[in-house]
Amino acid sequence: MMKQHLRLGLLIFLTPVLLWLVLLIVVPHIELLLMSLRGRDDFGEDIWTFYHYRTFFTEEIYWYTFARTAVYAVTVTLFTFLVTFPVAFYITKVVSPRFSGFLTILLLMPFWVSELVRVYGWMILLRESGVINHLLVSIGIINTPIEMLYNDVTMLMGLVYTSMLFMVVPLISSLEGMDDSMIEAAHDLGASPATIFFTIIIPYAAPGITSGAIVVFMLALGNYLTPTLMGGKNSLWFTEQIYNEFIASFNWNQGAAFGFLLLLLSSMLIWTGLKISRQELGRALS
Amino acid sequence: MPPVLDIRNLSKQFSTFTAVDDISFQIEEGSFFSILGPSGCGKTTLLRMIAGFLAPSSGTIAIRGRDMASVPPNRRPVNLVFQNLALFPMMNVRDNIAFGLKRQGLTSSEIRKKVEAMLERVHLAGYGTKDISQLSGGQKQRVAIARSLVLEPSLLLLDEPLGALDLKLREQMKIELKKLQADVGTTFMYITHDQSEALVMSDRVAVMNHGRFEQIDSPANLYRNPASRFVAGFVGETNALPVRLTSNEPLTVQTEFGLEMEAVAGGELDGKLELFIRPEAIILNPAEELKHINRFRLKVRNILFDGSNTKFLAGIEGIEAELELTVALPQNEQFAHIRQGDVISAGVHRDSCRCYRRGES
Numbered sequence: 001m002m003k004q005h006l007r008l009g010l011l012i013f014l015t016p017v018l019l020w021l022v023l024l025i026v027v028p029h030i031e032l033l034l035m036s037l038r039g040r041d042d043f044g045e046d047i048w049t050f051y052h053y054r055t056f057f058t059e060e061i062y063w064y065t066f067a068r069t070a071v072y073a074v075t076v077t078l079f080t081f082l083v084t085f086p087v088a089f090y091i092t093k094v095v096s097p098r099f100s101g102f103l104t105i106l107l108l109m110p111f112w113v114s115e116l117v118r119v120y121g122w123m124i125l126l127r128e129s130g131v132i133n134h135l136l137v138s139i140g141i142i143n144t145p146i147e148m149l150y151n152d153v154t155m156l157m158g159l160v161y162t163s164m165l166f167m168v169v170p171l172i173s174s175l176e177g178m179d180d181s182m183i184e185a186a187h188d189l190g191a192s193p194a195t196i197f198f199t200i201i202i203p204y205a206a207p208g209i210t211s212g213a214i215v216v217f218m219l220a221l222g223n224y225l226t227p228t229l230m231g232g233k234n235s236l237w238f239t240e241q242i243y244n245e246f247i248a249s250f251n252w253n254q255g256a257a258f259g260f261l262l263l264l265l266s267s268m269l270i271w272t273g274l275k276i277s278r279q280e281l282g283r284a285l286s
Numbered sequence: 287m288p289p290v291l292d293i294r295n296l297s298k299q300f301s302t303f304t305a306v307d308d309i310s311f312q313i314e315e316g317s318f319f320s321i322l323g324p325s326g327c328g329k330t331t332l333l334r335m336i337a338g339f340l341a342p343s344s345g346t347i348a349i350r351g352r353d354m355a356s357v358p359p360n361r362r363p364v365n366l367v368f369q370n371l372a373l374f375p376m377m378n379v380r381d382n383i384a385f386g387l388k389r390q391g392l393t394s395s396e397i398r399k400k401v402e403a404m405l406e407r408v409h410l411a412g413y414g415t416k417d418i419s420q421l422s423g424g425q426k427q428r429v430a431i432a433r434s435l436v437l438e439p440s441l442l443l444l445d446e447p448l449g450a451l452d453l454k455l456r457e458q459m460k461i462e463l464k465k466l467q468a469d470v471g472t473t474f475m476y477i478t479h480d481q482s483e484a485l486v487m488s489d490r491v492a493v494m495n496h497g498r499f500e501q502i503d504s505p506a507n508l509y510r511n512p513a514s515r516f517v518a519g520f521v522g523e524t525n526a527l528p529v530r531l532t533s534n535e536p537l538t539v540q541t542e543f544g545l546e547m548e549a550v551a552g553g554e555l556d557g558k559l560e561l562f563i564r565p566e567a568i569i570l571n572p573a574e575e576l577k578h579i580n581r582f583r584l585k586v587r588n589i590l591f592d593g594s595n596t597k598f599l600a601g602i603e604g605i606e607a608e609l610e611l612t613v614a615l616p617q618n619e620q621f622a623h624i625r626q627g628d629v630i631s632a633g634v635h636r637d638s639c640r641c642y643r644r645g646e647s
Contacts (some may be wrong), residue, residue, distance in 0.1 A: 185372035188337060189386035189437065190360045199385075203376045 036256035052257035062241065066261070069238040070269060072152075073220040076159045080167045080216050081209065083160060088171035089201075093180065104172060111165045119229050122158055123149060150232035158230040159220050166219060167212035174208025175201075210279040214270055221266050238262060288351035290315050290441050290473045291336070296345035298331050298497075305331040307497035308345070313441070313475060313490075318467050320476040320484040323494035324520070329477045332494075333443050336475070337366045350440055360389070365434035366443040370450065371426055373418045379405070379429055380414035386437045404436040408466070424455050431463075435470060444476045448483060460486050481521050485509065493517045512552060515642035518562040525611050527561045528644065539641055543605045547580040549639035558644040565597055565614040567638035570621055571631055579633040584611065586628045603629050 039049035056062045087107070091100045110118060125131050126148040133145035148154060182204070186196045202209070227237035242262070245255030274281060289312040298306040305328040313319045321329045334340040336347055338359035347354045349363055365386070374382050380401055387397045405411050408428040413421070421429065427447060434442055448456045448463075464487045467474045478484050484491045485505040492502040493516070501513040512518035519526060529539040532546065539561060540546050549561060572579050584600035587610065596615045601607065613632070615621050624630065 179370065179372060181368045181370055181372040182374060184339060184359075185366070185368055186374075186385070187339075187359045188366045189433065190389035191385070192360060192389075195389065200374060204374075206376070 032256040032259055035253050036260055038253055052254045053261070055254065056257065056261055062258070065236050065241050066238050066265065068236070069221060070265065072156065072159075073217050074269075076156060076163060076220040077213050077217045079156065079160045080163045081213065084164055084168040084171055084212075088168050088175055092172055092175040092178075093183075107168060108165065115162055115225055118162065119158060119226055122154075122161070122230065126154060149230060150235075152231065152235050155227055155231035155235050158226045159223060162223070162226055163216040163219055166215040170208040170212040170215075171205060174205045178204050206277070206279060210274070210277065213273070214281075217270065217273075218266065221262070287315070288348070289313055290350060291475070292346075292348040292351070293336075294346050294348075296332070296335065296347065297343045298328070298335060298340065299343040304497050306335070306342075309497075309499055310345075311492060311499065311502060313473060316471050316473055317489040318464065318474045318476065318487055320478060320488035320491045321494050322478055322481055322484040322491050322521070325479055327494045328497040329479075329494050330445060333366070333445055333475070333477050336441075337364055337443055338362050363440040364443055365437055365439040365441075366445065367430050367434050367447045369445045369447065371430040371447065373426060373430055373433070375418050377418070378414065379410065379416050379418065379421070382418065382429055383433045383436055385433065390437070400436055404432045407435075407470070408432045423451050424459060427451065427459060428462075431466070435466075435472060439472065441473045441475055444474060446478050446480075448478075448480075456483075463487055485521070493521060495520070512562075512640065514553060515560060515562075515645055518552060518640060518642060523565055523612065525563045525565065527563070527609070529559050529561045529641065531555060531559060536636075537641065541609075543602065543607050543609065545580075545582055545602065547634075547639055548578060548636040549641040550637055552640040552642045555641060555643060560642050560644045562640045562642065563611070563634055563638060565612045567634055568611065568613045569633050569635070570613070570616070572633035576633070576635075578636040580636065580639060581631065581633045584613065584630050584632045586624055586626055586630065589624065589626060598624065600630075600632075 036052055037048055037050070038046060039051045041047050041049075056066075091103050091107075095103060123130070127133070128145045128147045128149075130148075132148065133142075136142045137145060178201070182200060183196055186200045187193075191199065222239060224237070224239040224243065227235060228240060231237065238258070239262075242255050242258045245251045245258060291313040293312070294310050296306055296309045297304065307328070309332065321332065323329045331340060335342050336354075338354065338357065354362060374385065377385070383401045383404055384397050387400060392400075401414065402411070405414055408431065410425060410428055410432070413425070418426065418429070430447065431442075431444075448459050451459060460483055463474075467487075476484070476487065485508070488505055490502060491505055491508055493500045493508065495516050501508060501517045503511075503513070508517065509522050512521060518524060527541050529541050529547070529549075532538045532540045537549050537551055537555075538546055539549050539559060541561070547561065552562075568584075569579070572581065583603040585603045586598050586600050588599040590597045590599065594617055597612050598615065599610045600613055601610055615624070621630075
């Protein structure tokens with residue numbers, strides 16, 4: 001009797017999750033997978049083919065875009081870490097506990113606004129007729145406005161900015177758990193500040209760094225909005241490629257193949273990253 | 287040869303609060319020195335100044351004759367065992383102990399040899415590859431001590447390292463620590479608020495209160511001849527009775543309920559006084575011919591059975607005061623028949639009645 005109740009309860013609570021997973025993730029992906037493997041032969045007949053996957057490797061522009069996207073996503077992850085780590089360290093270890101909560105909220109506040117609005121905010125600041133150019137010209141540092149948008153550096157900056165939250169939260173939570181006396185103990189045992197940083201603080205925060213890095217990497221890799229709005233004509237992002245196949249070329253089969261390649265290659269990159277840093281996925285995400 | 291630690295006129299001021307107030311003392315090579323005091327007395331501040339985590343407001347700290355003023359913590363020949371141990375959870379036992387040695391730039395074969403020898407010494411041989419989380423409380427304790435001791439510091443500072451352990455383990459670690467210190471010969475400076483820890487382990491104990499040392503002495507002297515009212519009350523169990531002076535020669539005092547007692551002075555006497563009597567100093571059924579005995583009759587109110595440490599609480603017969611004396615029962619079971627409500631004659635030798643000025647503290 002009791003067992004049946006439990007099973008019923010489990011079913012009720014699990015159903016929405018299962019429906020979500022199956023209907024919105026599994027089913028569409030199976031559909032996409034099948035679509036990516038369909039093609040037409042010379043006679044216009046529908047056949048099973050790897051043609052769309054082959055295209056990715058034979059057409060230089062595709063895998064070049066992908067490599068570029070991957071390298072930039074890694075760069076974004078790295079920069080996000082470099083920017084947020086001092087912030088997280090300051091909030092958890094330097095400032096008094098009374099202010100750390102306030103500072104955390106201050107840090108999270110911009111993320112209550114949608115990404116689109118935040119990116120437009122940057123555009124208002126950076127564009128040729130924007131705030132910064134206006135200031136620089138009126139002070140007299142430059143004579144004619146400079147176009148600061150639509151290049152790789154600006155795009156990277158935008159991506160770092162939109163990803164910051166997802167790095168800083170796991171970093172704060174992992175550094176918060178660290179006992180200050182551990183730093184003092186290392187200092188007492190003869191370690192210099194640099195040694196303490198690399199042998200105590202970084203290894204201690206490693207699970208937080210890993211989970212933050214995974215999330216930021218995935219988000220940067222799959223980001224569409226920021227590269228489209230802030231990147232130039234030449235800063236092509238792989239998601240744009242997929243979008244083009246689906247919407248512009250109306251080649252759903254090719255787009256589906258690209259989608260799957262993105263999923264596969266990004267998973268491989270994360271797996272390699274975990275192997276190199278000797279971290280475990282389960283531990284990093286727990 | 288200069289003493290291991292030489293502290294002169296050391297003070298530490300936190301805005302308006304003086305944590306350490308003009309302290310001077312020396313610690314001799316190879317001794318076990320304890321600082322005993324209630325929480326908030328400034329003992330941890332003193333320790334952190336010696337370790338180098340706090341800069342003194344004034345005064346000097348010299349270790350083996352070398353002034354430490356401009357030496358950062360990682361360059362001082364002292365090591366600290368933290369109250370919460372502060373072991374590194376991401377490293378195994380061996381890497382924890384090897385941490386300091388690696389910073390000294392020893393070769394890996396030397397490090398391995400020293401770590402193994404140290405593991406052996408703290409009875410953890412074979413535990414090198416275990417994770418910190420796999421160890422019990424007592425084992426973590428030993429790793430923390432080994433981690434500092436392996437660096438062969440001039441002085442090992444211990445900040446209440448037994449505080450987190452349960453009672454049984456604490457008793458055991460006390461003895462183990464004392465043995466370890468005798469074995470390695472390193473000078474230990476031990477901070478605690480637990481008088482039993484300080485008395486059992488130390489060669490010398492400094493009793494600290496309000497940022498000052500009240501007395502530096504051997505544990506036995508501290509117990510038998512406390513130099514101040516605070517020491518008399520803080521070290522060991524004692525009965526404190528408010529009294530007033532009636533005669534100076536011989537020194538006689540009268541309790542609030544009218545009992546006259548001969549006593550010895552534990553310092554200058556003026557104003558309000560307090561009389562301290564140890565529970566074990568009260569003799570039951572004292573023989574008639576004994577001299578200098580303050581005699582009274584006790585009415586047993588409660589028996590506190592605690593094995594070899596059994597005591598009873600008693601009031602003075604015929605006096606309805608709140609006052610209660612704690613009396614230790616002799617261990618030979620001679621008085622095992624005592625029950626609640628019994629009246630028994632008792633006495634205290636004059637020399638066991640120590641009289642102090644009643645201060646604010």
